[in-house]
Amino acid sequence: MADKKSFRKSQLIALDHVAAGHDGVLSDPSGEIVVKPCKQSEIDFYESTLAHPDFLPHIPTYMGRISLGSDTTVAQAAGTLILPGETVQDLRPAGPGIAGATLIENAWAPSNGGKIQTDLAVVLENVAAGYKKPNILDVKLGARLWADDAPLAKRAKLDKGAEETTSKPLGFRIAGMKTYQGVDTNAHNGITADGYRLYDRIYGRGFNIDTVPEGFGEYFRLVKNDKPEGPIRKVIRRFIDDLEAMAHVLENEESRMYSASLLFVYEGDHEALQDAFSTEKDIIASLNNSAAETDESSNGNGAVEEDEEGRVKFPSIQSLKLIDFAHAEWMPGQGPDENLLHGIRNVIKTLSGLVG
Known part of the structure; x- marks a missing residue:
């Protein structure tokens, strides 16, 4: 417990x-x-x-x-x-x-x-805990955003919002994000004193099916039309893997989750991100070496850090979670939530397009 x-x-x-x-x-x-x-x-x-x-x-x-x-x-x-x-x-x-x-x-x-x-x-x-400078993205899922018990006025408002954004055609829209620009950046043009640029819900509503990849490119701080390289490319690949794993689970569950969101977090400080990948590599090498050891000198006294429950503590690189369950329930006999899955699959396609 x-x-x-x-x-x-x-x-x-x-x-x-x-x-x-x-x-x-x-x-x-x-x-x-x-x-x-x-x-x-x-x-x-x-x-x-x-x-x-x-x-x-x-x-x-x-x-x-x-x-x-x-x-x-x-x-x-x-x-x-x-x-x-x-x-x-x-x-x-x-x-x-x-x-x-x-x-x-x-x-x-x-x-x-x-x-x-x-x-x-x-x-x-707190999914963003453990990062030096977390970059955060909220992606609202679903072409339909209202539950069965929603009043007619709410249904009409949410349907109108979906029609006017990428929610209806793609099953998702960018709901907001926060990206670290650096401490040397002056506080102007939407950049805070601590070096963050904030993007509110209005920002994501301005995209269509052709331009929405630009929003993800902004989140990963990519120069327009450039392919990600190095650590950022690895981060995007990991997000794709996480999304595919999430989709697999949801394909085998029977649920309905209206207006749920994907919460993306990754290390926004470039130097800290590089250090995290390097530390992760060292930890994996140490674990592999320990597993290969058969003599008594290999007794777990290496430099690998563990949490309070004895699990190996890896550095914070990226994380993806499904959040916001005000209108979520399990629906035995009703099949998978295709409304939610449609959005997740299109996010996968969008990120896959970024890495090429």
């Missing part, structure tokens, strides 16, 4: 590295976790993923849930949720708040990225 992560609400701070999504996402002072305000449906989905082990590597580690309505500590870690004698119902907060999440046709209004009206939050690993 995983150790419980304990903190108080008063210690939470605004999450720095966010590319898209709703306001109000928090983190702890260590930066290792994300506290994401959400509805009960998203908590339910994260708890249900424990029964889908093949899916778990493709989402952020779920650590539990808290109430933001009081200054409380995290009491439910991932291991606690499945202890014998406990049920999901046992761990849900009593009292008001849940009923208010029911959709009312006449009351719906677009949030436009504002804070979700809720006291509930999921506690997740």
Whole structure:
């Protein structure tokens, strides 16, 4: 069972590295976790993923849930949720708040990225932790972005947005990103004082099926029409491998996930990225040498670093996760989520086109 992560609400701070999504996402002072305000449906989905082990590597580690309505500590870690004698119902907060999440046709209004009206939050690993300068990209998946219980006004708005962007033809659109430009870059033209350029949701809506590769090229900081080389080429190849592995899992699951996103993260500091690849190579060589050793002198006292659970700790190079499950559920008997898979497959095609 995983150790419980304990903190108080008063210690939470605004999450720095966010590319898209709703306001109000928090983190702890260590930066290792994300506290994401959400509805009960998203908590339910994260708890249900424990029964889908093949899916778990493709989402952020779920650590539990808290109430933001009081200054409380995290009491439910991932291991606690499945202890014998406990049920999901046992761990849900009593009292008001849940009923208010029911959709009312006449009351719906677009949030436009504002804070979700809720006291509930999921506690997740921060996928961007461990990087010196994380470059972050959020890609919204699906040609259809609304769930079956969505009000008609919401359906119409989301359908219109899909028609006007790459969502409808490709099943994805760039929702936002944040890329490191360097500390010597002056704070101007959308570049922050700490060297980041920010791209909001409007940026991604300007692409069509022909120009959307330029958005990914911008994320990987490629010169237009140039092919990636060196470490960046390796990073893109790894993202493609991760996407193909994710697609394989989803092809063997029966689910529906509307408005879910792909979260891409890679090391944006060029020198740190090169060092990470070099360190990774050394670790693999050390592990291979240790495996080949048969004498007693090979007792694991090498320079390979391990985490608290004894697993080899590799440097942070890149990571890909599926996120945002407010409108996600398992649908036995309904087949794979082709709406989601259509977008993932087209992202694979787009990245494959970049590397040639």
